[in-house]
Amino acid sequence: MVLVFIDQQAGHIKKASFEAASYGAEVAKLLGTNAEAILLGSVIDNLANLGNYGITKVHTVDDENLNNFDAQVFTKIIAQAAENAEVVIFSNNTTGKAIAPRLSVRIKAGLVSGAAALPNLSSGFTVKKTVFSGKAYANITVTTAKKIIALNPNSFSIIPMGGTAEVVPFTANFETAKVQVISQDLVKGEVPLGEADIVVSGGRGLKGPENWGMITDLATLLGAATACSRPVADIHWRPHHEHVGQTGLAIAPNLYIAVGISGAIQHLAGVNRSKTIVVINKDAEAPFFKAADYGIVGDAFEVMPKIIEAVRKLKSA
Amino acid sequence: MKILVCISKTPDTTSKIAFIDNNTKFAADGVQFIINPYDEWYALVRALELKEANASTTLHLINVGGADTEPIIRKALALGGDEAIRINSENGDSFNIASQIALIAKAGDYNLIFTGKETIDYNGSSIGGMVAELLDLPYISHAIKFDLEGTTATVVREIDGGEETDKANLPLVISCQKGMAEQRIPNMKGIMGARTKPLKVIEPTTFDSYTTIASFDLPPAKAGVKLVSADNPEELVRLLHEEAKAF
Numbered sequence: 001m002v003l004v005f006i007d008q009q010a011g012h013i014k015k016a017s018f019e020a021a022s023y024g025a026e027v028a029k030l031l032g033t034n035a036e037a038i039l040l041g042s043v044i045d046n047l048a049n050l051g052n053y054g055i056t057k058v059h060t061v062d063d064e065n066l067n068n069f070d071a072q073v074f075t076k077i078i079a080q081a082a083e084n085a086e087v088v089i090f091s092n093n094t095t096g097k098a099i100a101p102r103l104s105v106r107i108k109a110g111l112v113s114g115a116a117a118l119p120n121l122s123s124g125f126t127v128k129k130t131v132f133s134g135k136a137y138a139n140i141t142v143t144t145a146k147k148i149i150a151l152n153p154n155s156f157s158i159i160p161m162g163g164t165a166e167v168v169p170f171t172a173n174f175e176t177a178k179v180q181v182i183s184q185d186l187v188k189g190e191v192p193l194g195e196a197d198i199v200v201s202g203g204r205g206l207k208g209p210e211n212w213g214m215i216t217d218l219a220t221l222l223g224a225a226t227a228c229s230r231p232v233a234d235i236h237w238r239p240h241h242e243h244v245g246q247t248g249l250a251i252a253p254n255l256y257i258a259v260g261i262s263g264a265i266q267h268l269a270g271v272n273r274s275k276t277i278v279v280i281n282k283d284a285e286a287p288f289f290k291a292a293d294y295g296i297v298g299d300a301f302e303v304m305p306k307i308i309e310a311v312r313k314l315k316s317a
Numbered sequence: 318m319k320i321l322v323c324i325s326k327t328p329d330t331t332s333k334i335a336f337i338d339n340n341t342k343f344a345a346d347g348v349q350f351i352i353n354p355y356d357e358w359y360a361l362v363r364a365l366e367l368k369e370a371n372a373s374t375t376l377h378l379i380n381v382g383g384a385d386t387e388p389i390i391r392k393a394l395a396l397g398g399d400e401a402i403r404i405n406s407e408n409g410d411s412f413n414i415a416s417q418i419a420l421i422a423k424a425g426d427y428n429l430i431f432t433g434k435e436t437i438d439y440n441g442s443s444i445g446g447m448v449a450e451l452l453d454l455p456y457i458s459h460a461i462k463f464d465l466e467g468t469t470a471t472v473v474r475e476i477d478g479g480e481e482t483d484k485a486n487l488p489l490v491i492s493c494q495k496g497m498a499e500q501r502i503p504n505m506k507g508i509m510g511a512r513t514k515p516l517k518v519i520e521p522t523t524f525d526s527y528t529t530i531a532s533f534d535l536p537p538a539k540a541g542v543k544l545v546s547a548d549n550p551e552e553l554v555r556l557l558h559e560e561a562k563a564f
């Protein structure tokens with residue numbers, strides 16, 4: 001059996017977990033077995049729908065206490081559910097990164113975090129992962145009987161299969177959490193950066209926070225998240241959680257639009273896994289153009305309003 | 318109070334990434350190595366601040382690595398800390414490294430263990446969680462703020478799409494990232510002082526590794542940028558819509 005950990009926030013399954021489910025179903029196919037899932041806490045979503053992503057059975061521990069996240073408690077429960085699992089799959093998001101290493105120790109299963117592809121079974125069990133902040137890949141061979149894979153968000157397509165999963169309660173032993181969650185502060189009304197399909201990002205070339213309207217307007221039209229370069233966050237033009245790059249968030253959207261960003265190597269490290277990169281910069285020598293798929297050499301203040309207008313037209317057509 | 322900070326060595330952020338020996342080894346020749354930024358800027362500096370706030374605090378640094386890591390360890394000691402421990406082991410995987418650290422951490426009875434959020438070369442984000450499980454301690458990852466009152470810690474951590482505030486009692490394992498502290502530059506006094514601080518070398522204990530690196534790949538090169546005239550930005554929108562099918 002392949003076991004997929006399904007992560008939820010405020011009662012809803014995260015997009016990254018649907019990717020993990022689809023990935024887990026494909027891994028199960030490779031191994032000639034089935035994919036099941038474990039979900040902790042109370043949710044609003046209909047869990048039978050996980051069948052649509054190839055999950056045959058969902059084990060749930062529907063306990064309010066588990067809406068308080070504690071990696072130690074979660075690990076203990078997942079270890080019990082993973083007793084018969086050959087492979088356990090996580091999304092390599094903040095939750096996955098907190099649990100997967102612990103589980104690796106607890107069930108003596110080698111961990112590949114940041115997986116970018118399905119395992120290769122031609123000689124042993126080898127998984128490609130991103131290293132050097134997306135500048136390269138390493139092929140990691142797992143030598144333990146059980147394996148754990150934490151899949152990079154946005155690196156595996158969700159495959160709807162049509163189907164319903166059986167939902168069964170799972171009885172687990174666990175203690176009171178030692179970590180108490182006091183509060184959560186979610187960025188409201190915006191697309192979470194880590195899960196966004198499209199990201200519009202601004203750099204120091206925008207001159208000041210008062211000019212960010214062109215970034216947010218385009219983002220709103222495209223249903224995109226907004227991001228920024230590090231100096232922009234450091235000088236408080238934009239909030240810290242928007243900072244992408246080597247020392248910020250690493251993202252891999254379908255489309256990344258960089259406006260007034262030079263494309264320093266540390267910035268690229270966080271965005272170079274994006275499928276399509278668009279660069280708007282007035283300097284033709286800006287290093288970002290070397291990493292881009294499309295570009296305009298021009299002044300953002302002249303180009304952006306026209307782009308926004310063209311997108312508006314397209315969207316209302 | 319006793320704090321242990323885990324320090325790792327990584328190539329400088331501007332290093333050229335290339336591989337040798339049939340793509341099985343990182344080409345380290347001519348590469349400058351630094352303290353992993355998360356370990357230096359956030360984990361170490363926050364630990365130093367805690368020590369400055371409470372003079373009775375003991376602060377130790379730990380590294381699992383070869384003798385060539387010592388310049389990095391001395392640089393970390395120049396920022397502060399009482400002594401460093403190097404476990405003389407080079408080829409273990411994350412589980413092996415975590416096991417070496419956990420052994421020392423247990424023997425030293427530390428109240429607080431800080432790691433970086435991840436190494437910028439391996440990007441494992443694993444050592445902190447593994448050490449915590451080996452020691453059966455709570456683990457708070459991706460911390461952006463850490464405050465201590467008595468033995469109770471209040472930690473703000475990054476979660477998907479926002480932040481979360483947690484409370485927990487020591488002992489704890491914490492992985493640190495931006496926000497925890499401001500980067501510092503070692504001063505002359507620190508650099509001189511670091512030369513005489515103890516740097517203990519301990520031979521490794523035999524532990525398993527759960528994984529091995531079979532090979533490395535570089536991503537395929539980009540086809541090259543397609544430039545659109547600044548006079549016709551509408552064409553860019555058309556290409557993104559019709560050719561790239563991005564929206």
Ligand SMILES: Cc1cc2nc3c(=O)[nH]c(=O)nc-3n(C[C@H](O)[C@H](O)[C@H](O)COP(=O)(O)OP(=O)(O)OC[C@H]3O[C@@H](n4cnc5c(N)ncnc54)[C@H](O)[C@@H]3O)c2cc1C
Nearest residue numbers: 203204205229230245246247260261262264266282283300
């Ligand atoms: C260890 C380390 C880690 C780092 N981590 C990160 C990280 O995680 N993320 C990150 O982003 N940076 C990081 N940096 C910083 C990085 O090296 C760069 O300094 C930074 O990315 C530059 O930001 P920028 O492109 O916004 O600004 P600049 O480099 O100042 O570039 C501004 C760009 O805007 C263009 N421009 C100016 N006016 C206009 C206009 N009117 N229209 C169009 N274009 C215009 C300019 O031509 C220029 O290319 C790190 C640095 C170090 C040393």
Ligand SMILES: Nc1ncnc2c1ncn2[C@@H]1O[C@H](COP(=O)(O)O)[C@@H](O)[C@H]1O
Nearest residue numbers: 323325381432433435436441442443444
């Ligand atoms: N060889 C090592 N020696 C000491 N600490 C390490 C070592 N490798 C990693 N760490 C610590 O663990 C953190 C996460 O590393 P990783 O799990 O490899 O991404 C780093 O930021 C360091 O604080």
